[in-house]
Amino acid sequence: MEIKESYDVIIVGAGPAGSSTAKTCAELGLDVVVFDRNNEVGAPKRCGEGISFNALKRLDLDIPQKCIAQAIDGAYAYAPDGKEVKIQFEGTKGYVLERKVFDKWLCYQAAKSGAKIISKTPVTDLILEDGFVKGVVIDVHGQEKKVYSKIVVAADGVESMIMRKAGIRTNKSPTLVDSGYQYEMAGIDMRDPHMIELFFGNKIASRGYVWVFPKGEHEANVGIGISGAHKEKKAKEYLDDFIASHPGLAKGSIIEVNAGSIPVGGLMEDMVGNGIIGVGDAVNQVNAIHGGGIPEAITAGKLAAQSIKLCFDMNNFSKQVLSEYNKQWWELRGKHLKNVEKVRETVENMTDDNLNDLADVLNGEDLSDFAHGKNIMKLVKIAAKYKLKGVARKLGF
Amino acid sequence: MMIMSVLVNNSKCVKCAGCVSVCPKDALALKSEIVCDEKKCINCEICITFCPAGALRIKK
Ligand SMILES: Cc1cc2nc3c(=O)[nH]c(=O)nc-3n(C[C@H](O)[C@H](O)[C@H](O)COP(=O)(O)OP(=O)(O)OC[C@H]3O[C@@H](n4cnc5c(N)ncnc54)[C@H](O)[C@@H]3O)c2cc1C
Ligand code: SF4
Ligand code: SF4
Numbered sequence: 035m036e037i038k039e040s041y042d043v044i045i046v047g048a049g050p051a052g053s054s055t056a057k058t059c060a061e062l063g064l065d066v067v068v069f070d071r072n073n074e075v076g077a078p079k080r081c082g083e084g085i086s087f088n089a090l091k092r093l094d095l096d097i098p099q100k101c102i103a104q105a106i107d108g109a110y111a112y113a114p115d116g117k118e119v120k121i122q123f124e125g126t127k128g129y130v131l132e133r134k135v136f137d138k139w140l141c142y143q144a145a146k147s148g149a150k151i152i153s154k155t156p157v158t159d160l161i162l163e164d165g166f167v168k169g170v171v172i173d174v175h176g177q178e179k180k181v182y183s184k185i186v187v188a189a190d191g192v193e194s195m196i197m198r199k200a201g202i203r204t205n206k207s208p209t210l211v212d213s214g215y216q217y218e219m220a221g222i223d224m225r226d227p228h229m230i231e232l233f234f235g236n237k238i239a240s241r242g243y244v245w246v247f248p249k250g251e252h253e254a255n256v257g258i259g260i261s262g263a264h265k266e267k268k269a270k271e272y273l274d275d276f277i278a279s280h281p282g283l284a285k286g287s288i289i290e291v292n293a294g295s296i297p298v299g300g301l302m303e304d305m306v307g308n309g310i311i312g313v314g315d316a317v318n319q320v321n322a323i324h325g326g327g328i329p330e331a332i333t334a335g336k337l338a339a340q341s342i343k344l345c346f347d348m349n350n351f352s353k354q355v356l357s358e359y360n361k362q363w364w365e366l367r368g369k370h371l372k373n374v375e376k377v378r379e380t381v382e383n384m385t386d387d388n389l390n391d392l393a394d395v396l397n398g399e400d401l402s403d404f405a406h407g408k409n410i411m412k413l414v415k416i417a418a419k420y421k422l423k424g425v426a427r428k429l430g431f
Numbered sequence: 432m433m434i435m436s437v438l439v440n441n442s443k444c445v446k447c448a449g450c451v452s453v454c455p456k457d458a459l460a461l462k463s464e465i466v467c468d469e470k471k472c473i474n475c476e477i478c479i480t481f482c483p484a485g486a487l488r489i490k491k
Binding site for chain 2: 078080191192193195198206207208211213214215262263265268269270271291292293294295
């Protein structure tokens with residue numbers, strides 16, 4: 035495929051953030067190319083593949099059946115002592131996706147709108163001139179090639195290599211990034227193949243949880259996220275122990291191994307530079323409690339494209355103009371995600387006893403509210419009641 | 432002189448690039464496998480702690 039010398043916009047990464055930015059840029063009349071290093075867009079997946087109906091509605095995405103593995107009605111959350119909270123109402127319904135198909139479908143939409151997507155083409159460096167990012171260096175089947183643009187979009191996921199090369203730090207200290215490991219399993223028995231299951235407890239997953247996201251009657255993503263700074267035991271070891279102690283899972287097969295890091299903090303005030311803008315995991319746009327980043331990536335892509343268009347309208351590609359994106363994103367998503375982050379910090383500091391107590395006094399709706407950064411006052415009251423040290427302060431009260 | 436570098440065990444590595452994301456010195460990169468730049472690495476072991484698969488160790 036012919037790669038031109040220059041484009042209006044170069045996007046690094048064809049995940050949800052990159053394809054969403056590409057689609058909107060193309061719709062706004064810009065000449066846009068997306069480079070992805072993988073042979074196949076969407077693979078390997080690094081994801082539990084869950085998405086809620088609310089998120090799909092918010093994104094105005096009408097996804098085809100082929101992207102959906104399983105419809106989900108709600109969730110069971112288990113406290114360390116096994117006590118359960120059932121979370122089931124309108125806001126908890128959703129899908130477990132077939133992420134590889136979904137990511138490709140997002141790329142189909144971008145390509146249909148006029149964006150060019152080129153896989154198996156890693157970006158190895160940035161072209162920096164006069165304090166501006168002016169393009170990228172790509173590796174085309176072993177040959178280096180420079181490609182120029184007015185704007186480079188860093189949509190390269192958690193690694194954030196592109197932002198770093200532009201000299202922008204992305205707050206990825208190990209306490210702000212969860213270490214995740216997951217198996218896609220088959221031939222397992224679940225309590226209810228239309229309910230997600232979440233297992234809490236410091237023995238199960240230090241400062242995190244194990245999830246079971248059904249993909250069929252006997253298939254599921256079974257995964258874990260723990261603090262990236264946890265030294266005693268690896269995410270994989272926790273997960274293997276968990277599976278071994280659950281006969282319904284232990285009898286199954288592992289058909290795919292996934293791992294990855296999940297930014298669960300470190301939201302950035304400033305996600306732009308001269309000629310560069312960051313979207314998705316690259317700039318930590320993730321719900322800090324449930325780790326959902328797909329909807330955030332897509333929303334941010336749309337917003338980024340609007341600010342990029344503004345640059346072309348003004349013929350000014352500076353940080354000042356791109357900063358409009360910071361403003362828009364913080365207004366639409368940032369404030370909300372910041373609240374979620376606060377709740378997470380609180381829960382993270384709880385002992386198993388605290389978690390058991392919480393399961394006693396909370397109902398499903400509370401839990402879902404907390405996961406969406408709502409109703410924080412209630413958590414503050416509970417924190418006070420159980421004398422959870424420093425919790426209220428952490429929440430900013 | 433002590434070498435500052437980490438070694439990856441490719442039979443354990445899942446190529447998730449988590450280690451790359453947390454390295455404070457940008458010493459790691461995911462090429463066809465994880466590679467560590469000895470000139471940048473400071474042996475802080477953050478990546479080793481982070482790796483969900485236990486695939487990294489200090490190069491001795
Ligand atoms: C274990 C785990 C479970 C998760 N579960 C969920 C979930 O259930 N629901 C949910 O919504 N989110 C979940 N997430 C988060 C979600 O996967 C991410 O938030 C989402 O993929 C972010 O999209 P993105 O486009 O920013 O990045 P990515 O999807 O990571 O895409 C980045 C793309 O950039 C490409 N790339 C990287 N570097 C380069 C380069 N140098 N040159 C060219 N291409 C490059 C990569 O190949 C990749 O295709 C989970 C994450 C993990 C790790
Ligand atoms: S974090 Fe571990 S499994 Fe992931 S790429 Fe690095 S060495 Fe491999
Ligand atoms: S030991 Fe520290 S500096 Fe060296 S590669 Fe690992 S995280 Fe980076």
